Amino acid sequence: MSNIGSYEERLQNFSWSLAEKELEYSAGDIINIGWYCSDRICLKGHGAKVALYHEDFCGNEKKYTFNDIRLAGNTIGTFLRNLGVKEEDRVCLFMDRIPELYLSFLGVLKIGAVVQPLFSAFGDESLHVRLENAGTRAIITQRKHVSKVRKILDRLPSLEYIIIVDHNKAKPLEKNEVAFSLEESEPVEAMEICPTKAESHSLLHYTSGTTGQPKGVKHVHYSIISQYLTSKWVLDLRDDDIYWCTADPGWVTGTSYGIIGPWSLGVTQCVLDSGFSAQAWYKFIEKYRVSMWYSAPTAIRSLMKAGDDIIKNYDLSCLRHLASVGEPLNSEAVIWSQKVFGKPFLDTFWQTETGSIMITNFPGMKVKPGSMGKAFPGIEAVVLDMKTFVPLKEPGKMGLIAIRPGWPAMMRMYWNNEVKYKEKFVNGWYLTGDRASIDNEGYFWFVGRDDDVINTGGHLVSPFEVESALLEHPAVGESAVVAKPDEVNMEVVKAFVTLKPGFNPDKDLELEIMNFIRKKLSPLAMPQEIEYMEKLPKTRSGKIMRRVLHAKEWGEEIGDISTLEND
Amino acid sequence: MEEMKDLVLNYVIKEYLEDGDEEITYDTPLISSGYVDSFSMVSLLVFLENKFKIKIPADKATPEAFDSVNSIVALVKQYLK
Numbered sequence: 001m002s003n004i005g006s007y008e009e010r011l012q013n014f015s016w017s018l019a020e021k022e023l024e025y026s027a028g029d030i031i032n033i034g035w036y037c038s039d040r041i042c043l044k045g046h047g048a049k050v051a052l053y054h055e056d057f058c059g060n061e062k063k064y065t066f067n068d069i070r071l072a073g074n075t076i077g078t079f080l081r082n083l084g085v086k087e088e089d090r091v092c093l094f095m096d097r098i099p100e101l102y103l104s105f106l107g108v109l110k111i112g113a114v115v116q117p118l119f120s121a122f123g124d125e126s127l128h129v130r131l132e133n134a135g136t137r138a139i140i141t142q143r144k145h146v147s148k149v150r151k152i153l154d155r156l157p158s159l160e161y162i163i164i165v166d167h168n169k170a171k172p173l174e175k176n177e178v179a180f181s182l183e184e185s186e187p188v189e190a191m192e193i194c195p196t197k198a199e200s201h202s203l204l205h206y207t208s209g210t211t212g213q214p215k216g217v218k219h220v221h222y223s224i225i226s227q228y229l230t231s232k233w234v235l236d237l238r239d240d241d242i243y244w245c246t247a248d249p250g251w252v253t254g255t256s257y258g259i260i261g262p263w264s265l266g267v268t269q270c271v272l273d274s275g276f277s278a279q280a281w282y283k284f285i286e287k288y289r290v291s292m293w294y295s296a297p298t299a300i301r302s303l304m305k306a307g308d309d310i311i312k313n314y315d316l317s318c319l320r321h322l323a324s325v326g327e328p329l330n331s332e333a334v335i336w337s338q339k340v341f342g343k344p345f346l347d348t349f350w351q352t353e354t355g356s357i358m359i360t361n362f363p364g365m366k367v368k369p370g371s372m373g374k375a376f377p378g379i380e381a382v383v384l385d386m387k388t389f390v391p392l393k394e395p396g397k398m399g400l401i402a403i404r405p406g407w408p409a410m411m412r413m414y415w416n417n418e419v420k421y422k423e424k425f426v427n428g429w430y431l432t433g434d435r436a437s438i439d440n441e442g443y444f445w446f447v448g449r450d451d452d453v454i455n456t457g458g459h460l461v462s463p464f465e466v467e468s469a470l471l472e473h474p475a476v477g478e479s480a481v482v483a484k485p486d487e488v489n490m491e492v493v494k495a496f497v498t499l500k501p502g503f504n505p506d507k508d509l510e511l512e513i514m515n516f517i518r519k520k521l522s523p524l525a526m527p528q529e530i531e532y533m534e535k536l537p538k539t540r541s542g543k544i545m546r547r548v549l550h551a552k553e554w555g556e557e558i559g560d561i562s563t564l565e566n567d
Numbered sequence: 568m569e570e571m572k573d574l575v576l577n578y579v580i581k582e583y584l585e586d587g588d589e590e591i592t593y594d595t596p597l598i599s600s601g602y603v604d605s606f607s608m609v610s611l612l613v614f615l616e617n618k619f620k621i622k623i624p625a626d627k628a629t630p631e632a633f634d635s636v637n638s639i640v641a642l643v644k645q646y647l648k
Contacts, residue, residue, distance in 0.1 A: 057600045275598040507617045514610045523606035
C-alpha cells in the first residue's frame with residue numbers, strides 16, 4: 001500500500017493542516033527548514049540514522065548521520081554568524097554536489113539567512129546577473145570556481161564574503177576571501193536557531209524567462225509543508241528507503257526534493273557527484289540499494305540509448321518506486337522503464353515558482369504513459385482558454401495550465417520585479433506558462449510552452465540571455481536563438497547569427513562562439529549549433545521574428561508573415 | 568600519436584578546466600569527473616572535427632568515448648584518413 005492510499009479519498013476534505021500536524025507545527029509557531037531537516041529528526045531519536053551517503057567521481061565515499069548533519073549545520077551557521085552574516089542576507093551556494101553544499105544549506109537557514117543556490121557550471125556573466133540582482137552578501141564556493149567570482153567581484157559591491165571550502169594554503173587568499181574547512185572546524189554542539197516564521201524568506205532560486213534577466217523566485221520556510229507532504233505521497237518516501245534524487249541543488253528539484261523533502265521525513269538519501277554514464281548510475285543504484293529514484297527525462301532517455309543489455313550486469317531489484325521531473329516524460333520512456341525495471345517512471349509536473357509538485361502520477365493510480373497525471377490534493381489546477389482566461393470544461397481542449405494560488409510552497413514574489421510577478425496572475429489564477437489539455441478522466445496532457453523559453457534537459461534557458469551574450473562576441477552582428485528538437489534533451493539551443501564585416505562564417509568561428517557562450521553563461525546555454533545568416537527575418541519595425549526560425553527548425557507552418565520585412 | 572594526445576590534452580586544459588591547479592593526464596576521466604558535461608561535449612566534438620578534418624558520427628560521440636584523452640584519441644584515429 002502506498003503512502004497516499006486512495007487518491008480519491010485524499011481529495012475529500014483535504015487540508016494542508018494534515019502536514020502541519022505531522023510536523024507538529026501550529027500557525028504562529030517558529031518554523032525553520034534547517035532545524036526541521038536535522039535537529040527535529042535527532043530529537044525524534046534518529047540521530048544515528050544515515051542522512052547522506054556521498055560518493056564522488058573517484059569513488060571516494062562519505063557518510064553522514066542525522067546528528068552529523070545537525071552538527072555540520074550548526075558549525076557552518078555559527079561560522080557565518082561570527083563572520084557577520086545576518087538574517088535575510090542572501091548567501092549563494094556555488095558548489096558542485098559536494099557534501100558542503102548540502103550541509104551549508106542547513107547552516108544558512110539555521111541562522112535565518114537566505115539560501116541562493118546557483119548551478120556551479122554557470123559562467124561568470126550568468127553568475128554576475130544573479131548575484132547583482134539578489135544583492136548577495138556572501139558566497140560559499142570551491143577553489144575550482146573561485147576564479148569566476150574574482151572576475152566579477154569589482155562589479156558586486158554587496159558581495160563582502162567569498163568563503164572557500166577547500167582552500168589550498170599554498171596559494172594566498174585574495175580580496176574578500178575567507179577559508180573555511182568543515183573537517184578542520186570544531187563541531188558546534190549547540191547554537192541558537194533563528195526563530196524564523198512561516199513567511200520568513202528561505203530560498204531565492206533563479207529561473208529564466210523569454211525576455212529580461214533571470215528572475216529570483218522567493219520562497220519561505222512554510223514551503224516545507226508542501227515539500228514534506230508531496231515527498232510522502234508522490235515520491236512515496238518511507239523510513240527504510242534509500243532515496244536518490246539525481247538533480248543538482250543549483251535547481252529547485254535539488255533543494256525541494258534533493259534536501260528538504262527527504263530530510264524533513266528523516267529518510268536516508270544518497271548523492272553521486274559525477275557526470276552521467278549509464279554504467280556508473282546502475283552501479284550506484286546497486287551499491288547503495290536505492291529504492292526510490294527521482295530523475296529526469298533527459299537522463300532516462302540517455303539510459304534508454306545506452307541499451308537494455310547493460311542493465312543485466314546489475315542487480316537493480318532494490319528499486320521500488322521511480323519518478324521523473326523537469327520536462328514532459330514521453331510515453332516511450334514510461335513503457336521502457338516498465339519493461340526493464342518492472343515499474344514505470346511516474347511523471348511529476350511543477351516549477352521553480354510552485355516550489356512543490358502540482359500535477360503528477362501517483363503511486364497506485366492507473367498510469368497513462370505520456371500523461372502528466374492529476375492535480376495533487378489541495379491543488380486546484382485547470383486549463384484556461386488562451387484568450388478569455390476562463391477554465392475550459394471540454395475534455396481534450398488545449399489551454400494554459402493555471403493553478404489557484406494558496407499552497408504553502410507557492411513563490412511569494414520575484415525579487416525586485418513586481419511587474420513580472422503580477423504578470424503571472426490573471427483572474428485569480430497563477431499562469432504556469434505551459435499548455436496542456438485534460439482528458440475525460442481528469443488526466444493532464446502536456447502540449448508545450450506558451451513562450452519562447454527553451455527547456456533543454458529539464459533546464460530553462462532564456463533566448464534573450466543567449467542572444468545578448470552573443471552580441472558581445474566581436475564577430476556577431478545580430479543574433480536570434482530558438483529551441484531545436486533533440487532526441488535526448490527534448491530541446492537544445494540553436495543560434496542564428498549574422499557576422500560583422502571582416503569575419504568568415506567558418507567552423508573555427510562557430511567553435512569560438514560556442515566556447516564564448518559556454519564560459520560566459522553556461523554549458524546549457526551554449527548553442528549546440530550555429531547557423532550563419534546573411535540577414536535575420538524581421539518585422540518592418542525591425543523586431544527579429546524568432547517564430548519564423550523556430551518553425552523552420554521544427555518543420556512547422558510559419559504562419560502569418562505579413563509583417564515580415566521585405567528585401 | 569603523442570603529439571595528438573598532447574594537442575587534445577592541452578585543449579581540454581585550456582577550455583574546460585577552471586582552476587589552473589588541477590592536473591589531468593591522458594587517463595583522467597573527463598565526463599564522469601564533470602570536467603566536461605554532456606552539453607560541452609558538443610564543442611569538444613566540433614574541435615576534434617575541425618582540427619583533424621574528420622566527421623565523427625553522432626552515435627559514436629558517446630560519454631564513454633569522450634571520457635579520457637586516450638579514449639578520444641582512439642576514436643579520432645578511427646576516422647583519420
